[in-house]
Amino acid sequence: MSDRVQKLVTYQDLELMIRDAEDPARMKQEASLGFEVGGLEALKKRLSDLEIEISKKDIRHYRRVGRKYERAVVLVIDKICHGCFQSLPTSRTRQVSDEGPLPTCENCGRILLWL
Amino acid sequence: MSADKFLSYFSGERFINELSATSKDEVLIEMSKILSDDEDIRDPELLLDMIRNRESLGSTGLGKGIAVPHGRSSAARQTKVVFARSSKGIEFDAMDGELCRLFFLIVAPYEDRKQEYLPLLGKIVETVNQETIREKLLEVGDFDQFQEIVREALSE
Numbered sequence: 001m002s003d004r005v006q007k008l009v010t011y012q013d014l015e016l017m018i019r020d021a022e023d024p025a026r027m028k029q030e031a032s033l034g035f036e037v038g039g040l041e042a043l044k045k046r047l048s049d050l051e052i053e054i055s056k057k058d059i060r061h062y063r064r065v066g067r068k069y070e071r072a073v074v075l076v077i078d079k080i081c082h083g084c085f086q087s088l089p090t091s092r093t094r095q096v097s098d099e100g101p102l103p104t105c106e107n108c109g110r111i112l113l114w115l
Numbered sequence: 116m117s118a119d120k121f122l123s124y125f126s127g128e129r130f131i132n133e134l135s136a137t138s139k140d141e142v143l144i145e146m147s148k149i150l151s152d153d154e155d156i157r158d159p160e161l162l163l164d165m166i167r168n169r170e171s172l173g174s175t176g177l178g179k180g181i182a183v184p185h186g187r188s189s190a191a192r193q194t195k196v197v198f199a200r201s202s203k204g205i206e207f208d209a210m211d212g213e214l215c216r217l218f219f220l221i222v223a224p225y226e227d228r229k230q231e232y233l234p235l236l237g238k239i240v241e242t243v244n245q246e247t248i249r250e251k252l253l254e255v256g257d258f259d260q261f262q263e264i265v266r267e268a269l270s271e
Contacts, residue, residue, distance in 0.1 A: 006158070006160070006161060009157075009161050009189050009190055010161060010164040010165070010168075012189050013161075013164070013165045013168070013186075013187070013188055013189055013190075014165075014168055016187065016189075016225060017165070017168060017169065017172065017186065017187075020187075021172055029233060030236075033177075033236060033237055033240045034177045034178070034210070034240060035173060035174075035175055035177070035183075036172075036173025036174050036175075036210065037172055037173045038172075038173055039171050039172040039173050040172065042171040042172065043168060043171055043172050046168055046171055071189060071225060073189055074189070075157065075189070075190070075192060077192060113157055113189065113190065114157070115154075115155075115157050115192060
């Protein structure tokens, strides 16, 4: 898998985890089960550390897509984009170069991660 | 949640009878790696990143020898649970300071359309809060026995 997409997936998972951690109801649920949930600042620090490792261009792309959708990176399963559930052309390649464009769905523009 | 439903998240392929890990991070690596060939998971490395990040929010070592590392990942299509045991016990930053011997790694997709992640998490915690079940799980030999113990626990 492309290291670029991998980092964006980890970044997205962290952002969503922070969003959950900022939801008092959700954290109350976890805490009631006995889990520790006090490390929100540590999560934010991890996010900012990771952002430094991602190119500015990729972050800009991610944010642009993220403004439209809850998740900018989605799975491709059986040639279907699991953001918009449209079929991808068979010619769509999962290869990502170090410099070229990120793989995106031609229909919705989300960044693609092949299962 | 019925026993059948509960057990549908587990499998013999995701059952580690004896961990070779000796540290918290090694536990997370060994349990994530078991998902390498899982058709519903994109890449165990991504899960590992997510699980490590979740641990920085707070330890999932619950005490009483139990740890339930868990989280939702963009790289997962289905909710999966890995069960593992360590007879010797492993330091996992548990709240009571005790070593952890029973581990349940839960990975769920972000969509969670069936709303199953938190109920499953709750059910696992509820189940292992029973002392008799913990004692039996510490002696479990294989996945068939594991299923028997869980069925018994959920039927009570």
